Every structure is written in C-alpha cells, then in structure tokens.
Amino acid sequence: MKFAEQIIEALKRHIVTLYGKIRNGTVRQIRRLEFLTIRWSRNSARVWLIAWVSGLFLLLLWDFLFLNAPERRLLELAFVHSMFIASLVVALTFLLAWATTLLFQTLDDRGQATALNVLIFLTNFIRSVPQIIGVLLGYVWITFLMERGSLETPLAIMLLMSVFLSLFIFLEVVDMLRERIAYFRQLDFYNAMRVCGISEWRIINYDILWKNSRTHILNKMIAVFSSAIFLQCSVDFIISVGLSTRVSSVNLPVTLGSLLANIDSKQDILAIGYSLTHPGYLPNLLFLHLQGISVAFVIVFTLFSLFKITNALAERFRL
Amino acid sequence: MKRILRRHLSSALVVSVILGIVFIAARPEAEQSAPIPESVRLLQELDLNTQDAFQKQLYLDMASALTGDSAKYKQLWQRLVLTETQQAGLTKSQLRQKMANRRSVPVLFLMYVKFILIYLVVMALTYYGVQTLGAYLFLRYKQQNPPDVYRFLFALRRLISEPEWQTAKRLGAIGIKMLCKAMLYLLLFTPAYVIAYSIKTDFDTESVPFMILLGVISNGVLITYSNKFYHFLLNESRKGYVRTAIVKNLNNDYSICKKRGIRWRSLLALRKKFPGHVLEHIFMNARFQYFATLKEQAAFIITGLLIIEMALNIHGHLSYELLQQLLYQNYDLAALIILGIFLIVKATELVTDLAIFKEQKRLGSS
Numbered sequence: 001m002k003f004a005e006q007i008i009e010a011l012k013r014h015i016v017t018l019y020g021k022i023r024n025g026t027v028r029q030i031r032r033l034e035f036l037t038i039r040w041s042r043n044s045a046r047v048w049l050i051a052w053v054s055g056l057f058l059l060l061l062w063d064f065l066f067l068n069a070p071e072r073r074l075l076e077l078a079f080v081h082s083m084f085i086a087s088l089v090v091a092l093t094f095l096l097a098w099a100t101t102l103l104f105q106t107l108d109d110r111g112q113a114t115a116l117n118v119l120i121f122l123t124n125f126i127r128s129v130p131q132i133i134g135v136l137l138g139y140v141w142i143t144f145l146m147e148r149g150s151l152e153t154p155l156a157i158m159l160l161m162s163v164f165l166s167l168f169i170f171l172e173v174v175d176m177l178r179e180r181i182a183y184f185r186q187l188d189f190y191n192a193m194r195v196c197g198i199s200e201w202r203i204i205n206y207d208i209l210w211k212n213s214r215t216h217i218l219n220k221m222i223a224v225f226s227s228a229i230f231l232q233c234s235v236d237f238i239i240s241v242g243l244s245t246r247v248s249s250v251n252l253p254v255t256l257g258s259l260l261a262n263i264d265s266k267q268d269i270l271a272i273g274y275s276l277t278h279p280g281y282l283p284n285l286l287f288l289h290l291q292g293i294s295v296a297f298v299i300v301f302t303l304f305s306l307f308k309i310t311n312a313l314a315e316r317f318r319l
Numbered sequence: 320m321k322r323i324l325r326r327h328l329s330s331a332l333v334v335s336v337i338l339g340i341v342f343i344a345a346r347p348e349a350e351q352s353a354p355i356p357e358s359v360r361l362l363q364e365l366d367l368n369t370q371d372a373f374q375k376q377l378y379l380d381m382a383s384a385l386t387g388d389s390a391k392y393k394q395l396w397q398r399l400v401l402t403e404t405q406q407a408g409l410t411k412s413q414l415r416q417k418m419a420n421r422r423s424v425p426v427l428f429l430m431y432v433k434f435i436l437i438y439l440v441v442m443a444l445t446y447y448g449v450q451t452l453g454a455y456l457f458l459r460y461k462q463q464n465p466p467d468v469y470r471f472l473f474a475l476r477r478l479i480s481e482p483e484w485q486t487a488k489r490l491g492a493i494g495i496k497m498l499c500k501a502m503l504y505l506l507l508f509t510p511a512y513v514i515a516y517s518i519k520t521d522f523d524t525e526s527v528p529f530m531i532l533l534g535v536i537s538n539g540v541l542i543t544y545s546n547k548f549y550h551f552l553l554n555e556s557r558k559g560y561v562r563t564a565i566v567k568n569l570n571n572d573y574s575i576c577k578k579r580g581i582r583w584r585s586l587l588a589l590r591k592k593f594p595g596h597v598l599e600h601i602f603m604n605a606r607f608q609y610f611a612t613l614k615e616q617a618a619f620i621i622t623g624l625l626i627i628e629m630a631l632n633i634h635g636h637l638s639y640e641l642l643q644q645l646l647y648q649n650y651d652l653a654a655l656i657i658l659g660i661f662l663i664v665k666a667t668e669l670v671t672d673l674a675i676f677k678e679q680k681r682l683g684s685s
Contacts, residue, residue, distance in 0.1 A: 023479055030476040037469045124330055127614075128664045132622040132629075133641075133657055140645055230510065230539070237512055238629040238642065260513070272517035296513050303508045303539060307546075314550060318557075 045312035052305035059294060067290040071264075075294055078259040081158065082232060085255065088162035089169065089228035090221050096166055097173035098209075104178060105204065123171055131168040131227075135235050138164025146251060154253040165228050172227075176220050180213045219313045226306040233257035233299055260295045268292025320676055327669040331662060338658040345651040362399050369400045421649055422640055431659045434624070434637040437527060438663060441534035441620055447589065448541050449609070449616075453548030454586060454602065460553065461573035467497045504542070511537035511623065512630035525633045530624070538623040544616050551605035561597055570596045607682075610675050617667035621660060 040047045063072050100123070107116040126134070142160050145151040151160065181204055184190055193203050209217070236257025252258065259265060268289035275281040285293055313319065368374050375396065382392035422430075465473075474490040477483075506514070511533045522529060535541060555561070565571045574580035585593050593599040628638035637656060644652040 027476050027480055030472050030479070034469055034472045034476070037466060037472060041466050041469075121330060121333075124326075125334065127618070128330070128334075128661055128668065129657075130618050130621045130625060130660060130664065132625045133660060136642075136645070137657075234510060234512075234626045234630065237510075238626065266516055269513060269516040270520060273520050276518070277521060296509075300505055300509050300513070304504060307508065307539070307542070311546060315553075318554075 043312075043316070045309050045316060048305050048308040048312060052302065052309070055301055055305070056298065059297060062286075063290060063294055066287050067294070071291045074254060074259060075291065078254045078256050078295070079298060081154075081253050082229060082256040085158050085162050085165070085232055086225050086228040088159065089165045089232075090225050092162055092166035093170045093173055093224050093228075094217075094221060096170040097177055100170070100174045101177040101181065102204070104174075105181065105200075109200070123174065126168065127171055129168070131231055132234065132238075134168040135164050135231055136238070138167070139235060139239055142252075158253055161232070162228075165231055169224055169227055169231070173217075173220055173224065176216060177209065177213070180216060181208055184208045184212060215313065215317045216319055219310050219317075219319055222306055222310050222313070226303055226310070229256075229299065229302055229306075233260065237261045256295050256299055260292065260299070262291075265292035265295055269296060320673070323669070323672045323676060327665055327672070331665045334661055334665075335658060338654045338661070341654040342651045342658075345649075345654065347649075347651075356398070358395055359398050359402055362395065363402070367399070369396075369403055421647075422644075422652065424655070427637070427640065427652065427655065427659075430635065430637040430640060431656075433527075434659075435663060437531060437534070438621060438624060440531050441624065442617065442667075444531070444535045445540060445544065445616065445620060446613075448535060449544040449548050450591060450606065451587060452541065452545035453552060453605075454591065454598075456545065456549040457552040457556075458573050458575055458581060458586070460549075461556075462575075467493060467500070471497060507536060507542040508539050509537055511627045515627070515631050525631065530627055530633070533627050534620065534624050538626065540616070540619055540623050543619075544612065547612060548605060548609050551608045552601055555601045555605045555608075561601060564597050564600065572596075573598070607675075607678055610671060610678065613671045614664075614668045617671075618664055621664060625660075 060076075063075065067075070100119075103119065104116070107119060139161070142151065142157060142164075145160075146157070151157055184207075189207075190203060193207065194200070233256050236252070236255045237260055239252075240258060240261030260269070268285075269292045271281070271285055271289045272293070275285055367378065378396060379389060379393060383389040386392070464470075471490065471493045474486060474493055478486045478490055514537050515529075515533060570579055572579040572581075575586065576583055581593060581596065581598065585591060591602060593602065625638040625641075627633075628636040629642050633639055637659070641653055641656040644650070644656065
C-alpha cells in the first residue's frame with residue numbers, strides 16, 4: 001500500500017515537473033514570438049509579402065486536398081492568367097509612363113507649347129474617363145475583333161487586355177514621375193550636374209529616377225499591380241453577361257473575375273450569406289463551396305496584402 | 320480662375336462634340352428605329368423573296384385584281400424591300416432584341432439624374448469617412464500603442480504563467496478585437512459584387528440605400544483614400560512648424576477622450592475642429608492636400624458605382640443600361656451615357672480646381 005502511494009507521489013511530482021517544463025517552454029516560445037512581432041512590425045513589407053505567398057500556398061494545399069481536380073485546374077489556370085495579365089500591365093504601364101514623362105520633359109524644354117497642350121489635353125481626357133468605362137470599351141473592341149476572327153490565340157487576347165488596362169492606369173505613374181523630376185530639378189545638385197556637362201537624359205533617368213526614386217517607383221508599381229487585378233476581375237465579372245451575342249466571357253481566357261461569375265462560384269458566394277443566418281452551415285463553406293470561396297479569397301487577400309505592402313513601404317521610406 | 324474654366328470647359332466641349340457626332344452617326348435610320356408598320360409586318364410573314372421578279376409581279380397582279388389599287392400596294396412592296404435591306408446585316412431575333420432594348424432619351428435622362436444623386440451622396444459620405452478614418456488612424460499611430468498581436472501574445476504569456484480570470488478576459492477581448500479588425504479590413508477590400516452576392520438572399524441588394532452603402536465601403540474606396548489622408552497627416556506632422564508649435568507648448572496629447580486629448584465629438588464632427596491642439600493645424604494643411612486628390616477619388620467612386628450597377632444587373636440604372644446598349648450594339652445610346660458620365664467627372668474636376676484656387680487665394684499663395 002505504502003509502495004503504491006510512493007509511486008503515485010512520484011508520478012504526481014513527475015507530472016508537475018513536466019507541466020512546469022512545458023509551461024516554461026511555451027512561455028519562452030511566446031516571448032520569442034513577441035520579440036519577433038516587434039521586429040516584424042519594423043519590417044512589415046517583407047512580412048506581408050511572405051504572408052501573401054504563404055496564404056496562397058496554404059489555399060493551394062487546401063484545394064489540393066478538398067477541391068475536385070477539374071475545378072482546381074480551372075482555378076489554377078484563372079490565377080495564372082490573372083497574374084500574367086497584371087504583370088503585363090505593370091510592365092506596359094511603366095514603359096508607357098516613362099515614355100510619356102520623357103515626352104513631357106522634351107516638349108517642355110524645347111518650348112513646343114502647342115504640342116505640349118495637345119499632350120496635356122489628351123492625358124486629361126484619359127484621366128476624366130472612369131477606368132471601368134475605358135477598359136469596358138477596350139473589351140468591346142476585343143470582342144469585335146474576336147467576332148471577325150482577327151483575334152484567336154489566348155496570348156494575343158491577354159496582351160490586348162493588358163494594353164487597355166495599362167492605358168487607363170499609366171497616368172498615375174506619369175504624375176508620380178513628373179512630380180519627382182520637378183522636385184529634384186529645383187535642387188542645387190541638378191544645376192551643378194548640368195554645369196559639369198552631364199546630359200539631362202542621364203540626370204533624369206539615372207540620378208533622379210533610378211538613384212533617388214527607385215523605392216517610389218517600386219511602391220507605385222505594386223499599387224498598379226493591385227489596381228490591375230481589381231479592374232480586371234471587375235470587368236471580367238461584368239462581361240459575364242456578355243458583350244456580344246456571339247462572343248461571351250466563355251470565349252475569353254478564364255481569369256479570376258470570369259471564374260467568380262461562373263454559376264457554381266455564384267452559388268458558393270451565396271452560401272456565405274446563408275451561413276451568416278445559419279452558423280452551423282459555416283464549416284461546409286470550407287469543403288463544399290471551395291471554388292467560389294477560393295476565388296473570392298484570392299482576390300480579397302491579394303488586394304489586402306498588396307495594400308499592406310505598399311503601406312509598409314510608404315511608412316518605412318517616408319514616401 | 321479663367322484659365323481653369325477655359326481648360327475644363329474646352330475639354331468638355333471637344334469631348335461633347337465628338338460623342339455628339341458618334342450619337343448622331345451611330346443612330347439607326349428613323350424608319351429602322353420606328354416600329355415596323357403592321358401591313359409590312361404581315362407582308363414579311365408571307366416570307367416573300369423581294370429579289371424574285373416573278374414573285375413581285377405575281378404580288379402586284381393579285382393586288383390589282385383583288386383591290387384595284389395597285390399604286391398603294393406597289394408602295395407597300397417598296398417599303399418591304401427597304402425594311403429587308405435595313406435588316407440584312409442583322410438576324411431577325413437580333414434586330415428584335417436591339418429594338419426592344421433601346422431606351423428613349425428622357426428615360427435615360429431620369430436614370431442619369433438618379434445616378435448623379437447617388438454619386439453625390441456617396442461622394443459626401445466618402446469625403447466625411449475618409450477624413451474621419453484617416454484622422455483616427457493618425458491618432459492611433461501617434462498613441463504609439465504596441466501591435467495587437469504583441470498585446471495578444473503578452474496577455475497569453477501572462478495567462479500561462481499566472482492564470483487569472485482578468486487576464487483571460489483581456490486575452491479574449493484582444494482576440495475578438497483582432498478578429499473584428501481583420502474582418503473589417505477584408506470587408507473594406509472586398510469587391511462590391513462579392514459582398515452583394517454573399518448577402519443577396521437576406522437583403523434587397525438592388526435598393527438605393529444598399530447601393531450607396533456598397534459604394535462607400537466596398538471596392539477599397541474608403542480605405543485607400545483614408546490611408547492617403549493618414550499619410551498626408553503623417554507627413555505634415557513631421558514638418559518644422561509642428562515641432563515649433565509643440566516647443567511653444569501647444570497641446571500635442573493624441574489620446575482620445577482624455578482631458579487634454581482629442582474628444583470623440585471633435586473627431587466625429589462634420590466640420591472637424593481641434594482648438595488649442597496642434598492637430599488643428601496639421602489637419603487643415605492635410606485637408607488642403609486632400610482636396611487635390613478629390614478628382615481622382617471622384618473617378619474612382621464613379622468606377623465603383625458603375626461596377627456595382629453593372630455586376631449586380633440592377634435594372635433601371637444607368638450603368639446597367641450602358642452595358643445593355645453595348646451588348647445590343649446601340650452605340651448611339653452608349654455614347655450618350657458615356658458623355659453623361661464624362662461630364663460628371665469633368666464637373667467634379669472643375670469644382671475641385673475652383674475650391675483649390677479659392678483656398679490658395681485665401682492663404683495668399685496664388
């Protein structure tokens with residue numbers, strides 16, 4: 001009897017020691033996490049980038065486990081297409097903005113007032129057309145070309161889509177670039193470099209834009225990427241009703257917006273509302289309504305993460 | 320001021336002329352836009368071949384023999400030929416749809432007025448929301464509170480080392496706050512059509528108040544511009560005059576609802592005033608910079624409203640009509656709607672530029 005009590009006592013002591021060890025270990029880990037949180041908050045752009053990529057990767061893993069193969073493949077294709085178009089938009093926007101800024105500078109320096117006024121008029125005109133209208137008209141033209149059979153390959157269609165998207169986004173970048181150039185031109189270093197015989201082309205492109213505005217440009221390009229995804233998804237969703245009686249969104253390359261407009265995805269989104277009034281149905285969203293929920297999550301999470309990244313960069317570099 | 324007026328009005332005039340020409344040029348012929356007469360429609364149902372000379376002669380002979388008025392029926396035949404020529408490029412069902420979906424200009428005008436009213440309400444609410452949320456974010460930043468995740472982990476650590484009911488309650492409160500914040504952020508970034516579709520079964524998503532609410536909170540409008548305003552405040556607060564004011568003992572307590580801090584009433588007021596506080600000056604200067612972004616914001620809000628109306632297929636609204644007219648290739652009406660939307664943006668730009676000019680003049684920097 002006494003032996004049994006001794007064993008129980010030893011066991012109790014052992015459990016208490018083990019509990020203490022686990023507790024101390026957990027506390028140590030939490031303290032470490034606290035330290036990391038403070039460190040991350042100082043460098044949150046990188047953290048949000050990692051969070052975005054990890055979030056998408058986790059979603060991919062989840063879909064791999066619970067979403068049927070055809071729908072998963074469609075989702076992957078839509079994601080790749082959307083990201084491809086948005087990346088193209090970023091590249092085209094930058095080129096267009098850079099060229100327009102240089103054109104502005106050249107016309108201004110040479111005193112060609114008429115040409116400058118025409119350019120200002122044109123840019124103001126584009127600025128006054130709401131982006132969605134401009135892009136929608138671009139899509140009307142794409143469907144017209146598709147009807148005529150002049151546009152057949154998905155690559156050509158996506159390229160044209162990105163051209164229209166960048167046409168109505170690039171002015172934001174032009175404004176930023178012109179602002180940077182105007183600011184640096186007022187400083188002494190500009191005149192000093194000109195006196196030293198350094199060409200204006202080099203000062204603007206290398207010293208102002210590359211050396212002193214790289215972070216600004218990077219930040220703006222991330223914002224452009226975000227705008228491109230938002231606009232593209234919205235227009236693709238809108239044209240799900242069709243812009244032509246012969247060509248519909250079905251004929252266009254599948255993107256996140258058009259996939260969201262798909263009847264199955266719409267049903268999945270409707271299920272969110274149902275689960276708000278019937279909370280017991282909530283777990284089903286993660287297993288039975290994965291297509292629509294995944295598409296909506298990718299769009300919203302991407303926009304949110306990109307906003308956080310640009311915000312963090314702006315705060316860190318005081319942009 | 321004249322320069323501002325000239326710039327905007329000339330631009331509006333040029334675009335109006337171009338779109339006006341498109342409206343007139345793309346307008347279908349009067350005969351085509353008018354309903355087809357009953358007699359011609361009955362004649363069409365006979366499925367006669369107007370190109371066949373034999374059928375034409377047979378028709379005229381029958382008309383002459385049965386009625387004795389061959390001239391009237393000859394005219395009717397000519398009308399049939401004209402109608403069929405006009406319809407040559409379109410199939411019968413397409414034409415029927417095209418005509419059925421045309422809206423008269425007064426009907427479109429009423430939709431336009433409704434759109435303007437919705438836009439003005441959304442613009443006003445966003446203007447207020449941006450300044451309030453931006454100022455709130457700025458105050459939160461100035462309070463230098465540790466991040467919520469850190470506070471959560473800290474409370475969790477305390478709970479594990481010294482389990483107490485108070486600590487558990489605090490941990491729960493921080494957790495709920497973090498969850499609500501994350502949900503709110505996601506909501507603010509969610510495109511309007513996702514929100515609307517997700518609650519379509521429980522709410523009337525086609526009502527005007529719901530559209531206004533969506534226009535304000537969704538598509539990232541509010542959060543994007545609030546963040547912009549917050550950065551204006553932040554940049555302004557780093558300027559020399561603010562430091563000088565603080566050194567000269569101006570109140571710079573950024574806590575909310577404390578004796579020396581900022582009151583909720585001042586923060587939520589329509590005309591925000593913070594007398595005796597350094598924020599008063601920071602806010603005034605930041606608001607002046609914010610005026611310049613109103614033009615951009617107007618275009619963004621209009622884009623958001625168009626997306627809402629188009630994506631949700633809200634019948635009887637301007638943007639839905641625009642999509643329908645594009646779909647049925649009524650490009651004249653589409654041009655008219657686009658002109659209307661362009662003029663709203665131009666009017667906003669003009670008003671904003673005039674407001675900036677007035678403010679600059681008041682500050683003596685014009």
